[in-house]
Amino acid sequence: MNRRTFFTSGLKNYLLSFAETLSLSAEDEQSDYFASIFSCYPLLAEAPMDQLIEAAKQLGIDPENKTKLELAREVFSGKQGNAHAPR
Secondary structure (H helix, E strand, O other), X not given: OXXXXXXXXXXXXXXXXXXXXXXXXXXXXXXXXXXXXXXXXXXXXHOOHHHHHHHHHHHOOOOOOOOHHHHHHHHHHOOOOHHHOOO
């Protein structure tokens, strides 16, 4: 490949495929945040349990008999319980 071809199409194609690879790996990392206690430890260490319980109640999630990890996973998943269901 000569320089002209490289700069007109080769580099562009390489950068586009590289950017696509980065976006796919970023999505994987985001979806696995709560998969392990080690990946979400900073959040769990800083978030008090009473704040998580309050947030869960506001979202309509029952906080009874749930660990801090389970509660955080539900609160940050975006899923709401029955409190905000349409009437």
